[in-house]
Amino acid sequence: MSEDRIEVHGLTKTYEGGDPRRPALDDIHLEIPRGRFVSLIGPSGCGKSTLLRVIAGLEEHDTGEVTVFGSTPRSMCEAKAVGLVPQTPALLPWLNVRRNVSLPARVNRRAGRGSEDPDHLLRMVGLEDSARKYPGELSGGMQQRVAIARAFGLRPDLLLMDEPFSALDEFTREALQLQLLGLWERMATTVVFVTHSVREAVTLSDRIVVMSARPGRVHEVLPVDLPRPRGRDVVTGPRMHALEDRVRASLQSAWEAGAAPDDLIPL
């Protein structure tokens, strides 16, 4: 147990009614040092979202051990030290943007965790003019920015993001990626980011955890040695492409290592 990293050891999880020979997560070992940006990538069914939810304390696991900076995921949540950005923005439609962002501060006051000024957070994601609007009046990209501002609001030690940009168009997605990097560099938090986009993983991460499916395993952990801060010049450079190719090759071999999905149509 270490205070300065997330440690996952021998983690196994089989869903109720699932095939016990093919657990959703099988003997996962993973270490994520504090302050890093780590992406989980892999084919569908590799358990990357499940792993994220276990680290978030939202799901139980069967065997193995998960510690986040020396404590359990549950006690991290009790201390309000975890921020979550789900795939859908998951905003409360009856609260305006400002009140959505300040929601974490108003819930579970027992934890006694300080929070950022919501107006400051909205300025950081460029939504200060929309503070009085309601989520229904915003575009998908703006809604996701509100969700990100909300997650950063408690200055969480750990920020968990589950394919937050997957529903957005490519242009918006790239803009939000750079905005997220800017926020992260200022807030200095640890991020675990689930994605199915190779480009996104390389753009954002310090490390990429490539996973294979059926059973869900860690196939390979690839370091991303691109300089920071990553502006548009870094993200479009030749080293970026070389790294993308490496991740793609790793995903290909991960795909071959796992069993074929049951619904695969043979050509």
Next chain:
Amino acid sequence: MATSAPVRARRDGGAPARRRAARGSRLGPGVWLPTAVAVLTVGLGWSAVAADQPYLLPPLSEVGAILVEDPLLFLSNAWSTLSIALLGVACGAGTAFVLALLMSEIPVLRRAVMPLAVVLNVTPVVALAPALVVAFGFGMTPKVIVTAIITFFPVLINVTTGLRSVSLPVLHVFSTLHASRLEVLLRLRIPSSLPYTLAALRVVFPLSIVGAVVAEFVAAGSSSGLGTMIRNAAATARLEYVYAAVACLAVMGVLMLALITLVERRLLFWHESQQRTPS
């Protein structure tokens, strides 16, 4: 140029523009004309039948005359029926709401109460009414109970569904914040259930009038209420009184619906059901 105009209008104040458009369309002949034609047709048909066979339908002029002649009679009877209906809704819907909250938090209670509630719902309450009159007399109590029973079930079912209709990602966000069950209930489940609750009230408010009138029919010997009035007038074949009272009941129903619609606009401005689609 023609295409840039709506874009600009939207940018500097989309909401007032939309509201103005909605108000305009509400007053336009496209909206009131079909209704007016339908009302006129029914009115003319009614008059034709009434002129021919006054024992089938009373002439509209007579119905109107009675209403104008003694409006206080109808108002006092309407108030008597309305107070029963409103008290019944308050008791029935209130109990149902509280029970739905408790059931959502205590699953055992749900398994215990739900079968009873279903049986109560399929039992024709009209059949219960005479027994209630025997038990509670001719006062307000049996009528309020009948109305409460009728309004109970729709609210129970809708609120129960509404309290469960919380999206999983939002629930996950609350879980990572370690929100207490009370916080999840107050900040998430109850607001999420509001559209369902109001949909139930939309059904239940008119139903409460049905309940009150039926109870008045059954409670022979009660002295006031539109239901009593209808029963007594029908017994002496004074159809114009019957239809005047029916008209009062219809107006009450419309007013209740209008009230609910207003409340929905204020409380559910964020919900899909309140988004006006441009047409």
